[in-house]
Amino acid sequence: MKQSNFGNVVALAGGVGGAKLAYGLYQIVPPENLTIIVNTGDDFEHLGLHISPDLDTVMYTLAGVANPATGWGVKDESWNMMAALARYGQPTWFQLGDRDLATHLLRTKWLREKYPYNWVTRELCQRLGVRCTVLPMSEAMVRTMLMTDQGELAFQEYFVQQQCRPVVRSIRFAGAEQAQPSREVASALRNADVIIFCPSNPLLSLDPILALPNMRRIIAASRVPKIAVSPIVGGAALKGPAAKLMAELGQDVSPLGVARHLQDVLTGFVLDHVDQAYQEAVSELGLRSLVTGTVMLNDEDRVRLAREVLAFAAG
């Protein structure tokens, strides 16, 4: 049973971890009351295609077609285009599945025809049967760039090509200062009754969204519950380079480190049982806190955690 008594729920999400909680929220919140704002700092152009990894992960996950093994791409995928591309001697470090290609081709075509990014995202989502609202964080292009011990790398070079091996010294979001949250993003945040920060990488998935002009101010000004779920559990990231990155940038690799990082835009924080020891320190930041199981191994975990987060927000 979907319940409308949560009001308008807005969630900020990056890739895999964020998509899992978004999926849980989608199961219990009426779709007309749910908006997922998605990081597009990972977007890049490859083979002439505009690729948006986080939007795709969220969209595929909500549509129930995500590849459960990889966390990205679609299930029952084939790789024949890649095999042909390899025959042409082209680099294959970024894997593009055959089914997945339809998304990239269509998005690229529409963006090149100057349709708004929001419209393109809505069309793709609706045609896959996703009924809640999924928004790219901005109509403008923002690019996450990592200054590393091997020079500055674009996100996908760092993340996929170099598999996060380089040591990161700083991160910037190229274009963010000239970008704006879209009207739809700003409006969703202003009409939100609760704002959820999904367990996405705070430095690579949430920071690009928060780096948009006015974004922190809009969220900080909002008087509604603003709850983050820690992506760090037991000193490690459940997926991806968050822990390594936080350590390299001198942050506490703990829920407390995450809470501190997001503190100015939060009212509450959710951490895992194994990190119960941090609850007091989180409270001392002035945040309400909830300790529960945050690891989402299956759909039931996702729905349970979503329900607990919303109940905690309302409580």
Place this chain on the structure above:
Amino acid sequence: MKQSNFGNVVALAGGVGGAKLAYGLYQIVPPENLTIIVNTGDDFEHLGLHISPDLDTVMYTLAGVANPATGWGVKDESWNMMAALARYGQPTWFQLGDRDLATHLLRTKWLREKYPYNWVTRELCQRLGVRCTVLPMSEAMVRTMLMTDQGELAFQEYFVQQQCRPVVRSIRFAGAEQAQPSREVASALRNADVIIFCPSNPLLSLDPILALPNMRRIIAASRVPKIAVSPIVGGAALKGPAAKLMAELGQDVSPLGVARHLQDVLTGFVLDHVDQAYQEAVSELGLRSLVTGTVMLNDEDRVRLAREVLAFAAG
């Protein structure tokens, strides 16, 4: 054994029929002595991709990866991108196989990066192991347009989407007057020791090439043997709409009709045994003629016909 005593062989080709004879020539002529000039009037943009059906058919055929069942595309193909595209509610009248997509993506990327069409074609061919020279007829874009009883249609709309059903009243090659044969095309023709018109549709595959400024003049001025192989056998086209089109445009649906159509750029003409009755009339046009088996059902047929055509040219 490949023989260099044919000198430089230049063949003009469109799609399937042309590619078959080109394949035969490729088996017997040293690759450095063989140039295939290919119609690009069928090129079009689809899903944001630059698609060149005739170049692909020639390239795939020479590379030995063509799909023998369809005559276009590659063998052992899968169609998962198309299935995903259909799920997005997109038109699927133009089939794009997963392996084939690598060609379209790469060509489109390179053309958008402003690499010459010749360079792009050479790269694709070389990487597939094709060692002779394959040239798009021009660096400029020419579009075959058909005025029909249903209005003017672009080639692929007529050929694939409408399956050649509309009645054609006239054909024009948009952009041909501003186009030029590329330097490489002009040079190949000037250095040719024999020019072969492959059994391609004269109105849709050879005419776009001949419509380029100076093209007829360059070929007409050449003092070498210039031999066409009839694509019309027994009053019908072996493949495609040539017979229907010729009839609609008031031409004789016979080798004689083809010979008349190309007469000013030919010195010789090859027709099938079943059309022996036309040999005299073809001779009366001032053309030498050869009657032989022109139907290419297998690789042996292709090589035999190529050998016979070259021997006839030399004779």
